[in-house]
Amino acid sequence: xxxxxxxxxxxxxxxxxxxxLSCRASQSVSSSYLAWYQQKPGQAPRLLIxxxxxxxxxxxxxxxxxxxxxxxxxxxxxxxxxxFAVYYCQxxxxxxxxxxxxxxxxxxx
Amino acid sequence: EVQLVESGxxxxxxxxxxxxSCAASGFTFSSYWMHWVRQAPGKGLVWVSRINSDGSSTxxxxxxxxxxxxxxxxxxxxxxLQMNSLRAEDTAVYYCARxxxxxxxxxxxxxxxxxxxxx
Numbered sequence: 001x002x003x004x005x006x007x008x009x010x011x012x013x014x015x016x017x018x019x020x021l022s023c024r025a026s027q028s029v030s031s032s033y034l035a036w037y038q039q040k041p042g043q044a045p046r047l048l049i050x051x052x053x054x055x056x057x058x059x060x061x062x063x064x065x066x067x068x069x070x071x072x073x074x075x076x077x078x079x080x081x082x083x084f085a086v087y088y089c090q091x092x093x094x095x096x097x098x099x100x101x102x103x104x105x106x107x108x109x
Numbered sequence: 110e111v112q113l114v115e116s117g118x119x120x121x122x123x124x125x126x127x128x129x130s131c132a133a134s135g136f137t138f139s140s141y142w143m144h145w146v147r148q149a150p151g152k153g154l155v156w157v158s159r160i161n162s163d164g165s166s167t168x169x170x171x172x173x174x175x176x177x178x179x180x181x182x183x184x185x186x187x188x189x190l191q192m193n194s195l196r197a198e199d200t201a202v203y204y205c206a207r208x209x210x211x212x213x214x215x216x217x218x219x220x221x222x223x224x225x226x227x228x
Contacts, residue, residue: 035214037154044204044218045154056216088154090214095168098213100154 002027004089004101012109019076021104023089028069033093036065036074039103040085048087049074076106084108111135111217113205118222125195125226131188131205131219139163139183142208144215145190147201157203158190159213173199195226 003026013019023034032052037045047056049065052072062077076083089101117129131143145157158169158179167179178191188205202223206215 033212033214037215039154044220045215046218047209047214047216050209050214090154092213094212095159098156100156102153 002029002091002097002099004091004099006087006089006101006104008104009102010105010107012107013079014109015079015081017079019074019079019083019106021074021087021106023067023072023074023101025070025072025091029072029091030093030097032068033091033097034065034067034072035090035092036063037088037090038083038085039088040082045088050092079106081108111207113207113217113219115203115205115219115222118203118224120225120227121195122228123196123226126191126193127195127224129190129192129203129205129222129224131190133186133188133205133207136207138181138186142211143179143181143188144206144208144213145179145188146204146206146215146218147199148204148221149198149201152201155201156213159208160188161211192224195224197226200224200226 005024007022034052036049039045053065086103091097112134114132144159160179164181176194180189202221204221205219207217209216
């Protein structure tokens with residue numbers, strides 16, 4: 001089973017700054033089947049990015065994803081107040097590839 | 110607008126049973142795989158179970174295999190999770206989620222229902 005490790009555990013930034021979140025896989029993720037979700041307190045997760053770099057419907061273009069193989073990155077170009085949340089990466093594509101990372105909490109500095 | 114609304118959560122004693130429901134609207138329910146994903150208090154997301162579009166194929170996480178049963182009623186646009194032999198470690202918010210393309214990619218989620226297993 002592929003294990004996804006996210007870093008840092010907590011990221012403290014101010015609105016307007018750039019955020020860079022990392023997701024590292026223990027083995028290569030096939031065909032970049034890597035997604036990112038955002039979860040705010042008391043809410044369900046929301047799909048942000050799939051295929052490592054494709055934005056889901058309605059996601060602002062300040063969110064971008066990149067990477068391949070074992071190293072993936074979610075970048076938020078200029079943080080808005082509503083972006084402070086927990087972010088999860090997930091590998092997907094088959095019954096053998098469906099695990100989530102442990103999450104990165106993005107908090108206001 | 111796609112909507113998924115879970116219900117059926119609550120407090121149950123260890124060894125007890127509970128049935129969760131997820132009412133779907135705003136899309137052709139019978140065309141999509143559906144999943145249950147859970148989140149223990151203060152913890153991360155864990156996939157629980159999946160059912161294909163016509164209900165003929167299911168799969169489960171090892172932690173719930175033999176105790177939980179996923180099913181669906183396409184005529185009622187509703188997904189179910191029958192949970193038996195509940196344990197304290199099953200305490201979590203349970204989300205139903207739609208599969209974007211039959212590949213364990215979750216594009217819409219319900220608001221979740223809390224299951225608490227405690228004596």
